[in-house]
Amino acid sequence: DAGVTQSPTHLIKTRGQHVTLRCSPISGHKSVSWYQQVLGQGPQFIFQYYEKEERGRGNFPDRFSARQFPNYSSELNVNALLLGDSALYLCASSRGQESSYNSPLHFGNGTRLTVT
């Protein structure tokens, strides 16, 4: 089975631009979460979507938005990019809304965003 797939793998943008990152969950997984990982730190939670509805939001500004489509794939959008938005953006999926022994969270390999 294919794992969580993210595109693109790398992206370079300039300040002020916007970016759209894409994620396809593992087949059968209905929950998608987005995380930002700055170099040298652990992933920070941005959003969770389950059954196409936002179920959780981390401490990120309104420039960050996301959505989930009927096929459970998801997009993360970031507007008015800042230098500090440079990071690895990770998508994770699970079968249910809550991760559990039978439905752990699986991560993709991320999109490396560089803002210059």
Place this chain on the structure above:
Amino acid sequence: GQQLNQSPQSMFIQEGEDVSMNCTSSSIFNTWLWYKQDPGEGPVLLIALYKAGELTSNGRLTAQFGITRTDSFLNIAASIPSDVGIYFCARGGNNDMRFGAGTRLTVKP
């Protein structure tokens, strides 16, 4: 906020040595998870703990959920070069997981 404190920040060990790292929190959690991240990849789940006092093994890895539910440790027995990477503890539940800052492990052959 609910911070997870991981220690040590980094470890340099010889192949064959055992490794121990831990994670503490000021808050009580119901779930502890340990992930490993290799360069250029996303974190991969190693062990999940769901009960206070639980001791779980996965091959050479052993993790325990502290009785007070505010800490967890991860041990790696007889380290090998492919153990190199960053190990993260995380508290889970609603997929809005909180991660520690990680322990970077280097294994010298």
